[in-house]
């Protein structure tokens with residue numbers, strides 16, 4: 001089968017390779033495994049760092065890449081093509097999203113345990129649903145199990161606009177928390193996905209801006225500043241405040257020192273000190289969590305955010321462009337590759353009209369759906385360099401609206417949609433900011 005692989009760790013431009021003869025996954029299909037035809041796949045920062053051979057990660061995955069090469073990509077959306085004889089929850093032809101435990105997303109087929117997959121939300125195209133599973137489950141686990149986030153608690157999400165942060169913001173809203181998120185350039189997007197307050201971190205350090213604010217939780221989704229944790233007592237509630245991080249606070253470096261001296265030592269030390277509890281997150285495949293994510297997306301409460309440069313072409317160049325963009329940390333939301341560019345943009349024929357999310361309903365104050373959000377034209381497939389006019393043509397049919405229930409970034413027309421009662425932090429004006437009335441908040445999901 002065709003796949004994007006790497007045979008050794010190293011710089012992206014040197015190690016990424018396209019092959020046509022990678023052994024097809026179904027050769028080793030066992031009793032409770034399913035084989036899927038992958039339609040779209042997304043990459044995460046972990047793939048990028050691992051391919052580069054970051055020492056701390058290779059300690060877990062092995063000092064050398066396995067013989068024959070490794071395929072990156074953990075988060076996929078596709079169609080079940082074969083099932084093992086013990087599989088109960090899925091059958092051939094089902095459209096699914098899933099997390100692959102050991103990568104394998106940038107390929108035509110993948111096989112994994114049935115528990116790694118759940119039915120795809122029917123209101124989303126494969127392109128949008130491919131971005132959901134890995135980061136969705138990571139954000140869900142951090143907020144639910146590590147942070148134990150409660151309704152009306154106040155949470156500060158650092159780097160709220162990345163692939164992980166954009167989902168964390170929405171899940172925290174679903175849990176009825178009061179969300180403040182940081183960004184450098186994506187204030188409109190954060191406002192659109194429901195953040196109550198947005199702070200632009202280029203205006204100064206957040207710990208100075210929010211000094212004395214007494215947040216219940218800080219979720220660090222990518223601010224690699226080594227001072228993050230040391231400063232968090234300034235803004236967290238004393239005693240009950242929690243600091244949860246996905247990254248070692250060492251200027252985003254994945255080094256042994258960062259893990260040992262920052263993450264492990266802080267975890268050990270904080271229960272015996274007056275500092276807030278320091279918790280780290282590592283995403284684990286969990287079928288129930290994956291189901292919760294799919295359910296929220298199906299109800300329109302979780303809108304995948306996909307960077308405007310997606311979908312990337314299923315080729316060596318497409319993969320290199322995607323990984324370099326990922327490494328530059330410039331993506332707003334997730335980066336997605338269309339393995340099958342036609343199917344990636346199609347919506348399930350069985351979807352009923354009630355799943356349609358109209359622009360009017362989604363964006364208050366916009367006069368037409370096209371004004372409220374930017375949508376990808378179903379014809380603009382497979383090309384990384386599609387012009388923005390093709391990518392963001394107005395929606396013209398119900399199918400297209402359904403197909404684009406996810407949110408594609410790179411738009412300019414959303415500024416009229418600032419919700420009543422929500423204002424952005426800017427400089428020192430936070431004192432006047434009010435929340436949306438409770439009635440307008442997204443209801444808590446039934447987990």
Ligand SMILES: NC(=O)c1ccc[n+]([C@@H]2O[C@H](COP(=O)([O-])OP(=O)(O)OC[C@H]3O[C@@H](n4cnc5c(N)ncnc54)[C@H](OP(=O)(O)O)[C@@H]3O)[C@@H](O)[C@H]2O)c1
Pocket residue numbers: 044045046134135138158159161162163164165182183184185186221222223224246247281282283326329330331332333334
């Ligand atoms: N442990 C786990 O299980 C796990 C799971 C998922 C992710 N992660 C980690 O979480 C981190 C974020 O992942 P992601 O997928 O969200 O990354 P991402 O999508 O690549 O993040 C891109 C965003 O990062 C922001 N950014 C860039 N430089 C920044 C800085 N100096 N300070 C704050 N924000 C900055 C930018 O936002 P603005 O343009 O708004 O500034 C950009 O949009 C990664 O380090 C990843 O390895 C860990």
